[in-house]
Amino acid sequence: MACESQQFAGQFNRELVHGPDLVGWVHGLVHLNFGNPRNIHPPTRGENWQNSSSRFFQKLLLEPIDLSQLDGPNHEKVVEAIVTAEKIGFFQDVNHGVALELLESLKIATNRFFDQPTERKALYLNGVGPCPLAVYGTSFLPNKEAILKWKDYLRVSYSTDAEAHEYWPKECKEEALEYIKSCTNLVRRLVEIILTSLGMTLDYSRLESLIENKLIFVNYYPPCPNPDLTLSAGSHSDAGILTVLLQDGVGGLLVKVEEDANAENKEEWIEIPPTPGALLINVRDALQILTNGIFRSAEHMVRATSKQSRVSIPFFALPRLSEKIAPLPWLVEHDGYCLDVDMATDSLDCNPIDCNQLWISGNVAISVSTISAKFLIWSKVVVWRRLLFVF
Numbered sequence: 001m002a003c004e005s006q007q008f009a010g011q012f013n014r015e016l017v018h019g020p021d022l023v024g025w026v027h028g029l030v031h032l033n034f035g036n037p038r039n040i041h042p043p044t045r046g047e048n049w050q051n052s053s054s055r056f057f058q059k060l061l062l063e064p065i066d067l068s069q070l071d072g073p074n075h076e077k078v079v080e081a082i083v084t085a086e087k088i089g090f091f092q093d094v095n096h097g098v099a100l101e102l103l104e105s106l107k108i109a110t111n112r113f114f115d116q117p118t119e120r121k122a123l124y125l126n127g128v129g130p131c132p133l134a135v136y137g138t139s140f141l142p143n144k145e146a147i148l149k150w151k152d153y154l155r156v157s158y159s160t161d162a163e164a165h166e167y168w169p170k171e172c173k174e175e176a177l178e179y180i181k182s183c184t185n186l187v188r189r190l191v192e193i194i195l196t197s198l199g200m201t202l203d204y205s206r207l208e209s210l211i212e213n214k215l216i217f218v219n220y221y222p223p224c225p226n227p228d229l230t231l232s233a234g235s236h237s238d239a240g241i242l243t244v245l246l247q248d249g250v251g252g253l254l255v256k257v258e259e260d261a262n263a264e265n266k267e268e269w270i271e272i273p274p275t276p277g278a279l280l281i282n283v284r285d286a287l288q289i290l291t292n293g294i295f296r297s298a299e300h301m302v303r304a305t306s307k308q309s310r311v312s313i314p315f316f317a318l319p320r321l322s323e324k325i326a327p328l329p330w331l332v333e334h335d336g337y338c339l340d341v342d343m344a345t346d347s348l349d350c351n352p353i354d355c356n357q358l359w360i361s362g363n364v365a366i367s368v369s370t371i372s373a374k375f376l377i378w379s380k381v382v383v384w385r386r387l388l389f390v391f
């Protein structure tokens with residue numbers, strides 16, 4: 001059967017197409033003992049990152065929010081904790097409704113896929129595989145980019161159960177499908193909480209439209225011979241609404257926190273400690289725009305490590321392609337300013353952003369896309385952020 005999801009998955013087809021003979025896969029390089037990362041980033045501090053000195057962040061990171069309490073007498077307290085955390089951009093949660101056995105089996109399935117010989121994985125290369133719903137790729141692009149990242153990935157996009165069964169790799173399709181479904185329920189609940197906390201009356205169809213497109217990246221970071229010279233994933237923020245991230249126990253995910261208004265917390269990169277059973281929730285760019293900057297899409301990156309391979313599986317919920325994303329009018333009125341998003345080619349000021357554009361630019365595998373965004377935040381500081389999408 002021909003793949004019917006061209007419009008959906010075709011959004012990602014700006015990816016560079018590799019022939020299966022290219023020795024560009026980081027996994028292959030490591031096994032061939034061939035690769036040494038090119039010196040690419042300003043000093044990355046390699047593996048020597050300090051934990052945050054801020055007690056506030058230590059608490060935020062070390063005490064995951066217990067989402068099961070949303071159903072009990074502590075409901076309001078938990079909502080407040082979620083809203084506070086999402087203003088910084090992220091939080092970890094437990095009892096999130098995604099089965100712990102599923103998280104474990106997904107990590108095992110990930111290794112099952114990546115441990116295969118390259119020629120098996122190459123069946124899913126962009127342009128080679130039967131359908132762009134499952135695409136195997138790498139961020140290590142020596143022929144195309146000066147900046148090389150130490151990461152391979154499998155991108156799995158959801159359309160229907162039938163297409164998932166037909167086109168996704170058998171090594172991980174059951175686990176990936178169940179994970180996408182569980183994460184969808186989690187995101188639905190969190191988006192509802194976040195937006196209603198801002199006074200938005202969210203009808204079911206708008207909610208579904210905001211999170212209509214669902215996909216996961218199955219990220220595989222092999223051990224890196226010289227982690228001081230590179231990153232596994234460069235600094236970026238994600239397009240879309242919310243991300244749910246599962247990481248294994250290796251660590252290395254760094255998130256940038258901004259200095260707060262009363263300077264109690266300084267701008268710094270802090271490491272998200274892997275916490276057994278926890279999932280990380282990240283605000284993404286579309287939600288930052290929608291909420292006029294109240295919720296922050298935090299920049300993040302992944303440091304490389306020489307010790308062992310690392311696996312992470314982010315679930316992305318993205319708006320329908322036709323959805324227009326703009327700051328909610330009553331927030332603009334209340335705040336007295338409008339988040340100003342200035343994409344590379346258009347100056348959009350307060351105009352809605354075509355989600356198609358946001359999605360194409362923001363997400364996935366456009367090697368290095370050069371969209372820059374200007375956000376006017378409430379402290380009236382203009383911050384230029386470079387949205388480097390570095391898959």
Ligand SMILES: O=C(O)CCC(=O)C(=O)O
Binds near residue numbers: 247300311314
């Ligand atoms: O590997 C991680 O922990 C983060 C991955 C990530 O940021 C992404 O895939 O967008």
Ligand SMILES: [Fe+2]
Binds near residue numbers: 237238300
């Ligand atoms: Fe990301």
